[in-house]
Amino acid sequence: MVDALWTIGELVEATGGELRCATPAAPIHGISIDSRTVTSGEAFFAIRGDRFDGHEFVDAALTARAGLAVVAADKLDTITGKGPLLVVPDVLGALEDVARAARARSKARIVAVTGSVGKTSTKEALRIALSPSGPTHASAASFNNHWGVPLSLARLDRDMPYAVFEIGMNHPGEITPLVAMVRPHAAIVTTVEAVHIEYFKSVEEIADAKAEIFTGLVPGGHAIINRDNPHYERLRRAAKKAGATIVSFGESRGAKARLEKVALNPACSCVSAKILGHPVTYKLGAPGKHLVMNSLAVLAAAEVLGADLALAALSLQRLEQPAGRGRRSMLDLRGGRATLIDESYNANPASMRAALALLGQSAPSGKGRRIAVMGDMLELGEQSDALHAALASDVAKAGVDLVFASGPHMRALADALPPGRLARHADRSDGLRSALLDAVSDGDVIMIKGSNGSRMAPLVEALCERYPPMQAEPAE
Numbered sequence: 509m510v511d512a513l514w515t516i517g518e519l520v521e522a523t524g525g526e527l528r529c530a531t532p533a534a535p536i537h538g539i540s541i542d543s544r545t546v547t548s549g550e551a552f553f554a555i556r557g558d559r560f561d562g563h564e565f566v567d568a569a570l571t572a573r574a575g576l577a578v579v580a581a582d583k584l585d586t587i588t589g590k591g592p593l594l595v596v597p598d599v600l601g602a603l604e605d606v607a608r609a610a611r612a613r614s615k616a617r618i619v620a621v622t623g624s625v626g627k628t629s630t631k632e633a634l635r636i637a638l639s640p641s642g643p644t645h646a647s648a649a650s651f652n653n654h655w656g657v658p659l660s661l662a663r664l665d666r667d668m669p670y671a672v673f674e675i676g677m678n679h680p681g682e683i684t685p686l687v688a689m690v691r692p693h694a695a696i697v698t699t700v701e702a703v704h705i706e707y708f709k710s711v712e713e714i715a716d717a718k719a720e721i722f723t724g725l726v727p728g729g730h731a732i733i734n735r736d737n738p739h740y741e742r743l744r745r746a747a748k749k750a751g752a753t754i755v756s757f758g759e760s761r762g763a764k765a766r767l768e769k770v771a772l773n774p775a776c777s778c779v780s781a782k783i784l785g786h787p788v789t790y791k792l793g794a795p796g797k798h799l800v801m802n803s804l805a806v807l808a809a810a811e812v813l814g815a816d817l818a819l820a821a822l823s824l825q826r827l828e829q830p831a832g833r834g835r836r837s838m839l840d841l842r843g844g845r846a847t848l849i850d851e852s853y854n855a856n857p858a859s860m861r862a863a864l865a866l867l868g869q870s871a872p873s874g875k876g877r878r879i880a881v882m883g884d885m886l887e888l889g890e891q892s893d894a895l896h897a898a899l900a901s902d903v904a905k906a907g908v909d910l911v912f913a914s915g916p917h918m919r920a921l922a923d924a925l926p927p928g929r930l931a932r933h934a935d936r937s938d939g940l941r942s943a944l945l946d947a948v949s950d951g952d953v954i955m956i957k958g959s960n961g962s963r964m965a966p967l968v969e970a971l972c973e974r975y976p977p978m979q980a981e982p983a984e
């Protein structure tokens with residue numbers, strides 16, 4: 509019985525590589541592709557990233573006492589450090605080989621998650637929901653692409669009973685090879701929206717690309733699909749074609765995991781639902797209707813994977829919102845206080861609407877106002893300005909009093925707002941800084957969101973610097 513994640517011998521067998529200066533029986537405790545975080549006894553895979561080639565860091569990894577460095581044969585002469593090496597023709601290919609070997613030896617019940625938004629939120633909720641039924645492995649961060657998925661699989665311990673993998677894509681055809689490695693028992697498509705639309709001809713094409721996830725299901729696997737989404741029928745047909753058992757979720761009649769009642773509070777939600785015939789009532793530890801909808805998919809997955817549904821539902825009160833994805837704090841205005849909702853991590857039309865709804869759900873106190881600080885949503889192609897302008901109705905629905913907007917596309921929203929609603933538009937986010945800092949007053953609720961490239965996080969930092977957060981708002 510081997511305790512370690514891998515032995516070096518197993519990695520040799522999986523990759524067919526050639527070993528130098530290493531003992532096959534030696535244990536490997538982790539898989540890394542980052543020499544800055546690699547720790548003693550881990551295997552460092554020198555893959556080529558977006559900006560760097562891992563081979564430049566093999567010496568650093570060996571100095572950090574990596575248990576093994578996996579390197580390409582044609583790069584061998586660039587490595588000067590001494591240490592155990594596994595030489596392969598192609599390092600990413602070797603990582604995929606190890607991923608497949610991890611899957612082949614695993615008895616885990618596996619769920620894969622894709623969707624235009626909500627992949628990481630849903631993956632983290634699954635991690636929490638499955639854990640009471642047994643140790644649960646889950647992808648780190650948003651590791652969902654051509655290296656993130658094999659890396660996450662290669663890290664799967666041999667005895668793990670449950671595993672959750674996030675799978676993403678920017679182009680058609682990307683999910684198929686990734687899900688073929690994961691071979692999940694259940695596959696969730698959270699939702700289909702106009703995200704990364706510049707790489708697609710239509711939203712239907714996005715739906716088809718998401719539906720690729722069903723092609724990797726094990727025979728008899730479950731496809732967990734959003735029944736409220738306009739593309740439900742398209743996804744259902746694709747899942748059927750792949751031989752999957754369909755489990756729909758949502759508010760719509762006929763959804764197999766159906767929302768029955770919900771109370772949306774500023775810091776949490778209370779939900780009654782029927783999951784494949786089982787009534788459950790539970791509290792979600794983070795607010796927002798969008799997370800409620802994701803939770804239906806999470807519980808449906810828990811049920812079809814054979815986990816304890818009641819414990820899964822109970823555990824969801826531990827759900828949290830990480831920085832940049834809806835984390836709330838109370839700002840000390842010295843002589844007043846304001847609530848900050850930090851959504852600065854990223855944005856697309858779906859998550860922007862969800863964040864505006866969340867702002868609408870949060871009542872200002874006294875003379876306070878709802879303030880939305882919005883930066884450009886990127887990668888929306890030709891429809892970009894129209895998609896920005898269309899948010900005007902969501903701004904109105906949420907009862908937003910003031911909008912600070914930045915970026916060229918947000919100009920379209922600024923122009924679509926009724927008179928008096930726009931506080932300021934600037935070409936770049938730092939152009940909003942001083943006006944925003946001066947505008948904040950007692951009782952306000954401020955929500956900040958934009959695509960990563962729109963640099964909204966510095967505005968969150970500026971607010972927190974001027975008005976230091978008092979405490980995390982207590983969950984209700």
Ligand SMILES: Nc1ncnc2c1ncn2[C@@H]1O[C@H](COP(=O)(O)OP(=O)(O)OP(=O)(O)O)[C@@H](O)[C@H]1O
Pocket residue numbers: 623624625626627628629630650652676698699798799801802832833834851854858859860862863
């Ligand atoms: N079902 C949903 N509908 C709309 N917005 C959602 C939904 N689920 C989560 N969100 C919001 O979308 C944003 C991104 O969420 P998350 O990080 O889970 O998405 P992701 O799909 O993993 O994104 P990425 O492509 O960056 O990995 C967050 O602000 C989150 O609150």
Ligand SMILES: [Mg+2]
Pocket residue numbers: 627628629649650652674
């Ligand atoms: Mg993600």
